[in-house]
Amino acid sequence: MRKLALALLLTSATGCPRHAVDLVRFDASMPAPPPVAEEPHEVHFTYTAPDAVTFDWRGSSSTLRYWAKDLPPRTVTAHPPSPAPTSAPGPWQEAIADELVPGLEYTYEVGHPVRPMDRSFRAPPAAGTSDFVFAAVGDLGDAANQPAAAGVHRDIRLADPSFVLALGDLSYADLKTQAAVDRHFDDVMIWSQRAAYMPIWGNHEWEDPARDDLRNYKGRFALPHAAASPGAPTAGCCGEDWYWFDFGSVRFIAYPEPYTHDTWADWAEHAEPLLASAETDPKIKFVITAGHRPAYSSGHHGSELQLRAILDGWGKRFKKYVLNLNGHSHVYERSNPQAHVVHVTAGTGGGALEHATTPCLWNDCKSPPFTAFRAIHHGFLKITVRPTELALEAICGPASPGEEDIHCAEGQIIDQTIIPAGGAAATVRAPRHQADALFH
Numbered sequence: 001m002r003k004l005a006l007a008l009l010l011t012s013a014t015g016c017p018r019h020a021v022d023l024v025r026f027d028a029s030m031p032a033p034p035p036v037a038e039e040p041h042e043v044h045f046t047y048t049a050p051d052a053v054t055f056d057w058r059g060s061s062s063t064l065r066y067w068a069k070d071l072p073p074r075t076v077t078a079h080p081p082s083p084a085p086t087s088a089p090g091p092w093q094e095a096i097a098d099e100l101v102p103g104l105e106y107t108y109e110v111g112h113p114v115r116p117m118d119r120s121f122r123a124p125p126a127a128g129t130s131d132f133v134f135a136a137v138g139d140l141g142d143a144a145n146q147p148a149a150a151g152v153h154r155d156i157r158l159a160d161p162s163f164v165l166a167l168g169d170l171s172y173a174d175l176k177t178q179a180a181v182d183r184h185f186d187d188v189m190i191w192s193q194r195a196a197y198m199p200i201w202g203n204h205e206w207e208d209p210a211r212d213d214l215r216n217y218k219g220r221f222a223l224p225h226a227a228a229s230p231g232a233p234t235a236g237c238c239g240e241d242w243y244w245f246d247f248g249s250v251r252f253i254a255y256p257e258p259y260t261h262d263t264w265a266d267w268a269e270h271a272e273p274l275l276a277s278a279e280t281d282p283k284i285k286f287v288i289t290a291g292h293r294p295a296y297s298s299g300h301h302g303s304e305l306q307l308r309a310i311l312d313g314w315g316k317r318f319k320k321y322v323l324n325l326n327g328h329s330h331v332y333e334r335s336n337p338q339a340h341v342v343h344v345t346a347g348t349g350g351g352a353l354e355h356a357t358t359p360c361l362w363n364d365c366k367s368p369p370f371t372a373f374r375a376i377h378h379g380f381l382k383i384t385v386r387p388t389e390l391a392l393e394a395i396c397g398p399a400s401p402g403e404e405d406i407h408c409a410e411g412q413i414i415d416q417t418i419i420p421a422g423g424a425a426a427t428v429r430a431p432r433h434q435a436d437a438l439f440h
Contacts, residue, residue: 299330
């Protein structure tokens, strides 16, 4: 009755029955709901220039804001990456934060999250500087299918590295489902919002294109000085098969997967000038190569002799080249210097540990002459860059009872070595006491 009386009153006032009914239906107490903010997912960044980092994430908001003490905020608009990842609909965002002051700490905000929380990242250091930490680990997976990965990610966060070299086989989606890709990139957010994610492709990123392919990975990263390799799969085509970058006093050179017999030969032809120029650059003290496959390995995946020949040749000619990092075998193994280059396998990021049906769990219980130390246990490699040396520490990760050949407390340093500048032999130190660990 009240609505009818109100409609009659409005009819007499407006002279329009339909307009009167519309006014009655309008409820001023129920405003239109505001747009729902979306929490950004899969947030990570890479170092892409001496004064720039590039962020990638999944979410509807395309803004990146960043600022520093005594510097005004800057807002940039993201663009869709190319190629677009295929694991989820997106939207996919990529944005560059540039004009950074070397070594300065920046605060940032990606998108318009439901619960805004400022994060921070460090701008690349000035050329030639030292005293920074980075981590290296491969064969990660996602925490739903490889539970140890969650512990390794947590341990990496506590080490607070400037960046993480992820040495291939990132998600194992080709063995599971495409959901594993998105879960992996959400898992790493525990450290990837603070430390740069510097990836390397492994065989599980490309060997089974019916189940997963490089679009899911190349589409999630912008890589510095990226280059294409002959024979690379057409999915995720045309570039970003390998790359290089300078960080402080170190030149890092990634190597590609051996898509064909010619791939590594082509890479060596293009990478060798980078080693040669580093020898004459006074700001570069060390050269480090990194890839998925090992040149020296007594693990499940043996040595790649073509790669070994290339790296040994460089080690004999370039004194600043002192370290090679790789994954593939799901073990930790450090070599004695080979042509004064130390080789470290760190395929212990979460994938199932690989072992043989022998009492020692290795294919051969007698380690080869090139091996200085080896262990089957999850964890990662922490590298501290100092003015005249590299300090390597293998950090014990979560336990996998029955699958490992050593017992250690999480965070314990199980192996350590000092590699001095100038090509001298590495200095081996005994592992520290269990109480002298990463976590204090």
